[in-house]
Amino acid sequence: MTLTFASPDQPAIALHVIDQDARDGWLEAQPPQVQAWVAANGFTGALGQVLLIPGADGAPDRALAGYGTTDRRARVRFPLAAAAEALPEGTYAIASGLPADRAEIEALGWLLTGYAFDRYATQSAAKARLVAPDGVNAARVEIMANAEALIRDLVNTPAADMGPDQLQAAAEALAGEFGAQFEVTRGDALLERNFPMIHAVGRAAEQAPRLIEMTWGTSGPKLTLVGKGVCFDTGGLDLKPAAAMGLMKKDMGGAANVLGLARMIMALDLPLQLRVLIPAVENAVAGNAFRPGDILTSRKGLTVEINNTDAEGRLVLADALALADEGAPDLVISMATLTGAARVAVGADLAPFYTDDDAAAQALSQAAFQAADPVWRMPFHTPYETLIEPGIADLDNAPAGGFAGSITAALFLRRFVENSRYMHFDIYSWQKAKEPGRSKGGLGQGPRALLTALPGMLDL
Structure with missing residues (x-):
């Protein structure tokens, strides 16, 4: 529609x-x-x-x-x-x-x-249809509305019809609509091109794991968006109970929100160079699934001890973030339905974000109010770095104890971005009950706030 x-x-x-x-x-x-x-x-x-x-x-x-x-x-x-x-x-x-x-x-x-x-x-x-009110940029509002519709459609679609194949097709269709360049690294080619953790997480699924890449724009500041595309998450060998799998079709909500933001940027023809990276996988159970206790070597060369195969989103994001950082863009933004700890901290309605850039955080918070897309800054609390250092490997993907789960996940991801300003969103991307303008189901969280803040953050 x-x-x-x-x-x-x-x-x-x-x-x-x-x-x-x-x-x-x-x-x-x-x-x-x-x-x-x-x-x-x-x-x-x-x-x-x-x-x-x-x-x-x-x-x-x-x-x-x-x-x-x-x-x-x-x-x-x-x-x-x-x-x-x-x-x-x-x-x-x-x-x-x-x-x-x-x-x-x-x-x-x-x-x-x-x-x-x-x-x-x-x-x-x-x-009921509305004539655009006086003073409203009708084209801009329509672009935002249809980007939100895209996000909702992607998140609402069950995993049987929204696996890595279909997520790739949706991204490719968006690229085609706006003349963006499109590339996919799939299956064992991930190992050949040094994306070992994306491969490890997705190799047990029927649909092969892949890294989706879209680039658009030839001038202006460089913005890279990285979205978690875990199309279904059983928890892997650390299998979730049935009740915890009920909403796992939305575990690709980060990818959906990134694609929605990309649609707005391209439709509005913002003067920047956009790159979108989506590691698309299904975290499934099979004989070749990665295991608790495994130690994986990431694209960046950091080793990661797997203490819970259900903390897989940060693994696939890490390889994609390492690739993003190699290009030293002006800003890297990752979006993921990453931790239940974020929901405990701020609930379902707020989109928590992390950044070390105080000016960007202030610009985003102001923009979020204007865009009715609420966000809340969380701390990259450096003293917690020791919690993600297991000793047997460089990093631990699931620190024991359960404290500060969203912060430790964000700190894990920050280890893979050294050359660029970095912002991370730990979103829910789901509306539990219908509200005015917000249907029950998939939901965009953060894209409108980011769209509004980007001119300030990138000097557009």
């Missing part, structure tokens, strides 16, 4: 956005018949409440969208989307009441109400 605004040339119903606390003041300025209609229908301006007001011919003349109170809006990412989902099918144009500084985000939320994952069964989405 393509998420778009209605044409401004179409007839549209005037939509008034009503703050619940300002409802009485608004109503006093209306004609008596409107006052009577609003009172008779019990419209209070509560979040998500809607009301069509008929004209003299009985057809809708205008519509009201409840915007709730300040406190209620603070609990919802896209408050106006609640009304968009409740309005009947039709075309609407904002007439009053929408704060100018919220217009872009609310317009995005409205577009996202049109998303439904309907690959396997008919699903309903909101039918």
